[in-house]
Amino acid sequence: MTQPTGSQLSMASISRPILNSNPVHVNDFPPEIFGEIFSLCVLLQDSSAISHHTAPLNLTWVCRSWRDFALCSPTLWTNLAVGESRGTVPNPDKIEDSIQHWGRCAGDLPLNLKYNFPNQYYFSRLLLPAALFPFSSMVRNLELTLQTYQYVPLLDALPSLSLPLLESVKLTWYETLYSWDAQGHREFAVNLSRCSLLQHAVIERHLMPNYPRPTIPVSFRLPWAQLKTLKLIDPYLQTSQAAEILVQGINLVECDLSIGEDSFTVYLMGPPPAVTLPRLESLTLRVTAPVKYHNGGAISQVLATITLPNLTALTLDNGNLTTPTLPEALCELQQRSQFLLEHFSVSGDMCIEGLRPLFQGVPTLRSLFVDLRVEHQQKYTVQLTSILMWSEQQMDYLLPDLVSLEISKPGVTVLNDYYVNQMLTTPGSTMVSYFNIHPSGNELFAALRSRFWCAGASPGGQIGIHPLKRVVLRTKYTRSYEGKGYGQEWINDDECASAIASELVADGLALELPVDFVEHVAW
Numbered sequence: 213m214t215q216p217t218g219s220q221l222s223m224a225s226i227s228r229p230i231l232n233s234n235p236v237h238v239n240d241f242p243p244e245i246f247g248e249i250f251s252l253c254v255l256l257q258d259s260s261a262i263s264h265h266t267a268p269l270n271l272t273w274v275c276r277s278w279r280d281f282a283l284c285s286p287t288l289w290t291n292l293a294v295g296e297s298r299g300t301v302p303n304p305d306k307i308e309d310s311i312q313h314w315g316r317c318a319g320d321l322p323l324n325l326k327y328n329f330p331n332q333y334y335f336s337r338l339l340l341p342a343a344l345f346p347f348s349s350m351v352r353n354l355e356l357t358l359q360t361y362q363y364v365p366l367l368d369a370l371p372s373l374s375l376p377l378l379e380s381v382k383l384t385w386y387e388t389l390y391s392w393d394a395q396g397h398r399e400f401a402v403n404l405s406r407c408s409l410l411q412h413a414v415i416e417r418h419l420m421p422n423y424p425r426p427t428i429p430v431s432f433r434l435p436w437a438q439l440k441t442l443k444l445i446d447p448y449l450q451t452s453q454a455a456e457i458l459v460q461g462i463n464l465v466e467c468d469l470s471i472g473e474d475s476f477t478v479y480l481m482g483p484p485p486a487v488t489l490p491r492l493e494s495l496t497l498r499v500t501a502p503v504k505y506h507n508g509g510a511i512s513q514v515l516a517t518i519t520l521p522n523l524t525a526l527t528l529d530n531g532n533l534t535t536p537t538l539p540e541a542l543c544e545l546q547q548r549s550q551f552l553l554e555h556f557s558v559s560g561d562m563c564i565e566g567l568r569p570l571f572q573g574v575p576t577l578r579s580l581f582v583d584l585r586v587e588h589q590q591k592y593t594v595q596l597t598s599i600l601m602w603s604e605q606q607m608d609y610l611l612p613d614l615v616s617l618e619i620s621k622p623g624v625t626v627l628n629d630y631y632v633n634q635m636l637t638t639p640g641s642t643m644v645s646y647f648n649i650h651p652s653g654n655e656l657f658a659a660l661r662s663r664f665w666c667a668g669a670s671p672g673g674q675i676g677i678h679p680l681k682r683v684v685l686r687t688k689y690t691r692s693y694e695g696k697g698y699g700q701e702w703i704n705d706d707e708c709a710s711a712i713a714s715e716l717v718a719d720g721l722a723l724e725l726p727v728d729f730v731e732h733v734a735w
Contacts, residue, residue, distance in 0.1 A: 239277050246281055250288055260291035260326070262302050262310045268317075286319035295328030295357075315347040322352035322377050330357050330386050341365045349374050355382040363400070370403045378404070380412035387419050403433040410435055416445040436460035440491075441467070447500045448472040451510045454497070455517045459487040468496040471510045486548060488519040495520065498529035499560075512541035523551040529583075530560030539566025543573070552576040559583035559620075564595035571599060571610045579616035593656060600659040602677060612677045614663070618684040619656075656685070657712045664721050682722040 241249075253267035254260070263269060268288040272279040282288055292314050294302065302310065315323065325344070344351075344366070354375075356363075363385055381404065404410055413434055430446060432453075439461055449472045461467060497511050511528055512535070530538065539562060546553075546569075553574040558567075564582070571577065584592045596619070602609045664680045717723050 239275075243281070247285065250282060250285060254288050254291070260293040260324075262292070262294060262307070262314065283317055286317065286321045289314055289317040289319075290321050291324045291326075293326040293328070295326070312346060315350070318350070320350070323347055323350045324353040325351055326355040328355075328357045329362065330359060330384075341369060345369070345373065349376055351375055352377045353380045354378060357384040358386075360385050360387045360400075367400050367402060370401070375404070375407050375410075377409060378407045379409050381407075381410065382414040384414075384416045385418070387417070400430045401433060402430065405433045405435055407435060408438075411438065411440045413439055413441070414443040416443070417447065419447055432457070437462055439463065440465050443468040445470045445498075445500065446472060451513050454510075455514045458489070458514065458518055461492075462487075462489060464489060464492050466494040467492060468498075469514075470498050470500040471514065472500055486517055486519045488521065490521060492518075492520050493522055494525040495523060496527040496529075498527075499531040509535070509537050511535070512537040515541045515545045518545075520545070520549045520551055523549060524553060525555040526553060527557040528559070529557075530562070535560050535562040538562050539570070542567065543569040546570050546573045555579045557581035564592045564599070568599060568610070575610075575612055577611050578613050579618075580611070580614060581618040581620075583620040597655045597659045600663060602659075602662045609677060615678055615681040617660075617680060617682070618686065620686045660721075661712060661716065664716055664719070680721060682724075683716075684724045684726065687725070687727045 250268065250271060253271060268282050268285075271282045271288075292311065294307065294311060325347075327344075356366075363383075383402065402415060404413070415432065417430065429448070432444065432446075434442075436442075436457055437460055440463060442457075442461060442464060444457065445468070447470065449470055451471050454469045454471050457469065458464075458467065497514060499510055511530055528538070528542075538560070543566075551574070554576055556574075556577055556579070558581070560583070564584075582592075582596060584596075599610055600617075660680065660683055663677070713723055713725070
């Protein structure tokens with residue numbers, strides 16, 4: 213007879229009811245059991261907040277033995293979050309002492325600190341240095357969300373502040389009217405260049421909407437060459453600064469950069485050769501400044517400075533700008549790098565047909581997101597449809613591995629009020645004739661059908677092309693116009709789009725036709 217294994221014995225014993233048990237007083241638990249229980253308590257949500265309602269502070273209020281054990285267990289105190297918790301904000305008069313007590317309980321262990329006060333005007337700008345500086349040599353992960361004026365003492369002290377254990381940092385600040393009272397500051401400098409272990413950095417600055425005054429300049433000094441991940445969002449980061457940051461990040465794996473104002477460098481002997489970033493796998497570039505500060509070529513200029521042999525994910529958001537140079541810059545980047553892209557997202561007013569050489573060079577592409585703009589929306593749709601269409605007579609079909617497609621294109625099956633407004637300004641137009649004049653949904657659905665069913669072949673059949681699995685056709689819908697009939701949407705089914713969509717879904721395609729409600733169509 214085969215003897216049961218240890219695991220079988222264990223499962224058998226678990227399945228049997230416990231008939232006898234010897235009660236043990238809670239204070240008689242072995243220290244290792246106490247340690248496990250307390251450690252599980254601090255893993256709960258909000259456990260790192262300064263609150264007597266959550267661990268570890270609430271454990272110290274049960275009894276003396278629990279208090280002594282908790283205070284002598286440094287691992288319970290390595291995470292600290294200072295900010296609003298369960299609808300309450302810490303007392304400003306006591307918060308400094310509470311933070312210092314917490315830090316002392318952590319002993320010599322590395323700390324993970326999070327300060328979140330984006331809307332608290334009454335906190336002294338000196339609170340952060342007073343609370344943070346005594347433990348700066350122990351901080352491993354630092355996350356700050358504050359208003360600009362609260363950052364002033366910290367940023368001024370950063371060059372001399374010791375942060376030898378810092379591995380990751382996230383700085384988020386919100387400018388308010390208080391920002392302009394920051395001692396008339398000439399410039400902010402985020403200087404973390406001395407942090408020898410820093411590998412992950414996120415820095416985001418949020419400006420006041422519709423505020424005409426110029427923002428305070430910010431300079432960034434980080435150990436770019438040792439960073440593995442970087443997200444730097446500053447609406448006024450110049451094009452040349454973004455390029456300089458990228459070419460120094462030789463160890464970056466993921467990078468997300470905003471590009472603010474255009475700036476140009478004149479090369480007397482021609483531009484320098486592109487710098488190779490051998491480890492970069494994911495790159496996001498986005499234009500964030502108003503159109504008046506751009507000529508449309510910012511992203512193209514940045515792409516011209518780098519070579520990315522291992523890039524697999526690329527996201528480009530050119531805002532509302534017309535970008536005639538971007539398709540060419542993308543194709544040159546691919547030819548120079550020979551990367552095998554898997555995920556590509558592009559937004560902006562640009563020629564989709566110009567991307568055909570790029571798509572020819574990346575047959576590995578699996579997901580594609582395209583945000584079409586209104587001005588040339590019909591033309592771009594025709595171009596994209598031509599790229600997606602497959603037929604048995606086609607020998608050079610593109611994107612054979614594409615399985616996920618998302619297009620932000622108004623009016624595929626929903627006619628929103630933006631389009632109604634455009635239609636009504638055209639003499640003699642009606643809702644039906646509008647789509648007869650501008651056919652798009654029918655051709656697009658035909659292209660989707662050809663790739664999903666592969667012109668009658670079985671999905672994934674012997675044609676070397678993968679069938680689509682997920683398609684999102686997104687409409688942005690606004691109630692920004694006044695008048696009779698506005699503020700609603702109309703279903704356009706002139707081309708039997710609903711019937712085709714139902715048939716595709718029935719055969720297994722994950723098809724979504726969402727309508728996003730926005731304040732206005734920002735195109």
